Amino acid sequence: MVIALIVAAGSGERLGADRPKALVQLAGRSLLQWSVDLMLACGGADGGIERVVVALPPGVLAPPGTIGVEGGAVRSESVARALHAAGPGDPEDLVVVHDAARPLASPELVRRSLSALTAGDGGDGASLDAAIAAAPVADTIKRVQAASGLGSGDGDDLAPEGVGVVVETLDRSALWAVQTPQVFRRGALQRALDVPAEILARATDDAWLVERLGGRVAIVPSGSENLKITTPLDLSLAELLIASA
Numbered sequence: 001m002v003i004a005l006i007v008a009a010g011s012g013e014r015l016g017a018d019r020p021k022a023l024v025q026l027a028g029r030s031l032l033q034w035s036v037d038l039m040l041a042c043g044g045a046d047g048g049i050e051r052v053v054v055a056l057p058p059g060v061l062a063p064p065g066t067i068g069v070e071g072g073a074v075r076s077e078s079v080a081r082a083l084h085a086a087g088p089g090d091p092e093d094l095v096v097v098h099d100a101a102r103p104l105a106s107p108e109l110v111r112r113s114l115s116a117l118t119a120g121d122g123g124d125g126a127s128l129d130a131a132i133a134a135a136p137v138a139d140t141i142k143r144v145q146a147a148s149g150l151g152s153g154d155g156d157d158l159a160p161e162g163v164g165v166v167v168e169t170l171d172r173s174a175l176w177a178v179q180t181p182q183v184f185r186r187g188a189l190q191r192a193l194d195v196p197a198e199i200l201a202r203a204t205d206d207a208w209l210v211e212r213l214g215g216r217v218a219i220v221p222s223g224s225e226n227l228k229i230t231t232p233l234d235l236s237l238a239e240l241l242i243a244s245a
Helices: 031-041 075-085 107-119 186-193 197-202 206-211 232-244
Strands: 002-007 051-056 067-070 094-099 130-136 142-146 164-169 176-185 217-221
Touching: 002 031, 002 075, 031 051, 031 094, 031 107, 051 075, 067 075, 075 186, 075 197, 075 206, 094 107, 094 186, 107 130, 107 176, 107 217, 130 206, 176 186, 176 206, 186 206, 206 217
Parallel strands: 002 051, 002 094, 051 067, 130 217
Antiparallel strands: 094 176, 130 176, 142 164
């Protein structure tokens, strides 16, 4: 069985919206509906998605064709709740996790991610636990810490002016910007999510939770058009991409 979990419980505060982010409109559809339509388009026979569960803000109803559950305080808690709401399953079932904030993901990317997990072996004969969409990093990336006297120096508390010093320049040829969809073997995802709340709160993506238990995660090349809607500029860019398609 293949199930899809859509994470749609975000507040939309950084977007400046007067409603939950999932309900913000993009080209006549809510961000949530874009992702629901994506997953329903990947349904049907021959290994397609059979069930779609949505982690929602309080009081928001599940779209037709989906199962709704109230999201958690942090992203990975929402994923855990959605996985539980999907009902029992086999550890070898496949679980597609997708952010409603990425409305422009394509059915082709979902199918490639599923195929990468079912056909891949990590290159050395060992099976994979997950396959995640990601784009090569185009910019030069530098690790920075607060300048002397302006912070603790751990990189987390730069001065308000953003003053800091470069610690090192990373090799971007080995760096990838992680996106969704992310596809997991159900057993691996359940084990990864069965951790204390403080660890769930640290997770910016579920693949990290699998990695920290020694799981094997493959990269599925994607493009920058699979952008995450975080700011009004992102929303405007998504509208332009849709209009030019």
